[in-house]
Amino acid sequence: MGKIIYENPLGKEADIEGFVLEGKAKISFDDGVMRLENAIDPKEGQKANFVLWCPVSFPSDVCIDWEFRPIKEPGLAIMFFAAKGRNGKSVFDDTLTKRTGEYVQYHSGDINAFHVSYFRRKEADERAFHTCNLRKSYGFHLVAQGADPLPDASPDSEWYRIRVMKKSGHITFLINDLQIFEFDDDGVSYGDILTGGCIGFRQLAPMIAEYRNLRVTWI
Numbered sequence: 684m685g686k687i688i689y690e691n692p693l694g695k696e697a698d699i700e701g702f703v704l705e706g707k708a709k710i711s712f713d714d715g716v717m718r719l720e721n722a723i724d725p726k727e728g729q730k731a732n733f734v735l736w737c738p739v740s741f742p743s744d745v746c747i748d749w750e751f752r753p754i755k756e757p758g759l760a761i762m763f764f765a766a767k768g769r770n771g772k773s774v775f776d777d778t779l780t781k782r783t784g785e786y787v788q789y790h791s792g793d794i795n796a797f798h799v800s801y802f803r804r805k806e807a808d809e810r811a812f813h814t815c816n817l818r819k820s821y822g823f824h825l826v827a828q829g830a831d832p833l834p835d836a837s838p839d840s841e842w843y844r845i846r847v848m849k850k851s852g853h854i855t856f857l858i859n860d861l862q863i864f865e866f867d868d869d870g871v872s873y874g875d876i877l878t879g880g881c882i883g884f885r886q887l888a889p890m891i892a893e894y895r896n897l898r899v900t901w902i
Contacts, residue, residue: 690897691737692897699735704735705782706730706734706783707784710735716895717893719886719891719892720755720886733784733885737883739881741882745899746846746901747762747882748844748896748900751843752892753804755838756804756890758888758890759886759890760802760884761798763797764798764847765878766883767796767880767881768794768795770793773881774883794820795877797854798818799815799816799847801833815856815863824873832858832859836892842895845858851868852867852877853868
């Protein structure tokens with residue numbers, strides 16, 4: 684592993700100064716970690732979901748680490764990475780359509796990104812059969828899938844170490860050092876190989892989860 688290029692404990696409000704929230708969320712740090720939960724009634728469907736972007740644009744070949752603790756389900760947790768506008772500009776560029784947390788805006792809007800869903804407990808089939816999914820946008824391409832080893836959410840949940848490794852078109856995903864899946868992008872089947880870009884935390888209501896120790900390292 685190479686040099687650490689970004690490190691954030693996510694332990695207090697000042698740690699997310701400059702982060703960009705799309706949609707509405709309750710963000711708290713009562714226990715020295717970042718807790719995310721919806722601020723809109725889940726009955727509103729996709730309008731109750733949200734994305735919290737780290738404002739830094741990262742290079743192509745990186746290892747992204749964070750710790751995750753699921754507190755309440757149903758719901759779903761996703762990490763976006765290598766996210767850019769389809770015009771090659773920043774995801775925050777003013778020329779892009781405004782996003783408000785509804786999923787279609789992210790997979791079939793005007794950005795390209797990978798999105799790994801690593802805690803899927805929203806729909807009945809997801810709660811009965813747990814998988815981690817990797818999708819690539821533009822489009823809703825399911826490109827890799829593996830078994831989800833995480834237990835159900837609980838106020839007494841352990842912390843889990845999540846890792847995404849991206850080197851050009853090769854993606855590896857691990858939880859607590861257990862490899863869940865890998866994917867080799869040929870740059871043809873699902874569009875061009877994605878290079879660098881931003882990362883963002885996404886949650887589906889009414890899930891509550893906690894996060895800490897975000898770190899990005901050059902590969």
